[in-house]
Amino acid sequence: MENKKELRGWLDNFGLDHPLVIAGPCSAETEAQVLKIAHALKQTDTTVFRAGIWKPRTRPGNFEGVGALGLKWMQKAKEETGLLTTTEVANAHHVDLALKHDVDILWIGARTTVSPFVVQEIAEALKGTQKTVLVKNPVNPDLALWLGAVERLYAANVKNLGVIHRGFSTYEKTRYRNNPEWQLAVDLQNRFPDLPLILDPSHIAGRRDIIFDLCQTALDLNYDGLMIETHYDPDNAWSDAAQQITPQTLKKYTEDLRIRKEIGEAAEFKNKINTLRTQIDVVDHQLIEMLGKRMQIAGDIGRLKKQYNVAVLQAKRWNEILGKMILQGEEKKLSEEFILKVFKAIHQESINHQDKIVKR
Ligand code: PEP
Ligand code: MN
Numbered sequence: 001m002e003n004k005k006e007l008r009g010w011l012d013n014f015g016l017d018h019p020l021v022i023a024g025p026c027s028a029e030t031e032a033q034v035l036k037i038a039h040a041l042k043q044t045d046t047t048v049f050r051a052g053i054w055k056p057r058t059r060p061g062n063f064e065g066v067g068a069l070g071l072k073w074m075q076k077a078k079e080e081t082g083l084l085t086t087t088e089v090a091n092a093h094h095v096d097l098a099l100k101h102d103v104d105i106l107w108i109g110a111r112t113t114v115s116p117f118v119v120q121e122i123a124e125a126l127k128g129t130q131k132t133v134l135v136k137n138p139v140n141p142d143l144a145l146w147l148g149a150v151e152r153l154y155a156a157n158v159k160n161l162g163v164i165h166r167g168f169s170t171y172e173k174t175r176y177r178n179n180p181e182w183q184l185a186v187d188l189q190n191r192f193p194d195l196p197l198i199l200d201p202s203h204i205a206g207r208r209d210i211i212f213d214l215c216q217t218a219l220d221l222n223y224d225g226l227m228i229e230t231h232y233d234p235d236n237a238w239s240d241a242a243q244q245i246t247p248q249t250l251k252k253y254t255e256d257l258r259i260r261k262e263i264g265e266a267a268e269f270k271n272k273i274n275t276l277r278t279q280i281d282v283v284d285h286q287l288i289e290m291l292g293k294r295m296q297i298a299g300d301i302g303r304l305k306k307q308y309n310v311a312v313l314q315a316k317r318w319n320e321i322l323g324k325m326i327l328q329g330e331e332k333k334l335s336e337e338f339i340l341k342v343f344k345a346i347h348q349e350s351i352n353h354q355d356k357i358v359k360r
């Protein structure tokens with residue numbers, strides 16, 4: 001697949017002067033719930049109404065969606081509000097039902113994108129469709145797998161495409177439900193600048209208090225849109241209760257978010273530099289996270305040294321580390337002088353940590 005303007009035709013056709021907003025509940029629960037949320041969203045910047053009909057649950061026993069019945073409710077929501085609709089499809093049968101019920105945009109969920117077999121089945125069921133298909137990132141941080149899914153659709157002559165960044169699973173517990181790994185999405189954006197990139201802050205956050213900040217970062221990185229889970233009674237939602245926000249909150253967020261829409265040469269420079277600066281912020285954040293992780297491991301080593309009564313400073317080991325890092329640095333065009341400075345500072349901080357532990 002090459003980067004082509006046609007990829008974003010469906011989005012340009014909306015003629016929006018702000019990023020695309022897709023909003024609606026995690027799951028369609030009842031007809032009344034679907035209609036009530038859709039009507040409330042009509043008062044916001046929302047263009048597309050989302051609702052999950054078939055819910056992929058990590059563990060069995062949770063609410064698994066209302067099934068095809070919900071598609072009728074979405075059709076009714078569209079008739080009454082004029083909002084477009086979108087839902088997740090996870091196999092050819094879902095595609096068939098969604099198309100029969102005139103769903104406008106289909107999305108492929110994170111647990112489906114990981115499986116080339118299933119993605120291929122869906123691509124074949126969608127062959128030549130004019131509908132828009134959005135591909136969520138796979139649960140694991142694998143850019144090739146994500147792109148592969150988009151390419152399978154493209155090869156099946158599906159040309160209205162986009163991707164949704166919903167974060168990546170980690171074994172370690174972090175502040176996020178799914179780690180954003182912004183760099184991965186930014187890499188994809190650099191390779192395919194015309195493939196619409198949409199942020200799903202809800203599934204990254206897993207909680208509502210950091211959704212606004214995630215949206216702002218995405219807009220600063222020039223994302224094309226947001227998909228935000230929205231419910232009039234989030235706490236009592238049948239799925240993903242902790243991360244949903246009300247339509248009123250969504251309205252407030254879209255009013256408060258900074259959107260760069262100035263044009264002209266000066267604005268173009270500002271846009272580009274802001275995007276690059278946000279990329280730097282993302283990397284700096286990762287640097288601090290990594291340094292914190294390194295220091296924790298150094299602390300564990302300190303405790304071990306104390307237990308076995310071993311000296312904190314192990315000169316041989318340290319020289320080995322330095323040698324390796326200088327070589328690796330060379331590959332990345334980092335000078336020996338720089339590597340020495342950085343690692344001396346890191347090493348000193350580790351020794352300070354370990355000293356404190358040993359002397360406790
Ligand atoms: C969803 O959007 O409700 C959903 C299940 O998303 P994901 O595939 O990103 O987990
Ligand atoms: Mn959800």
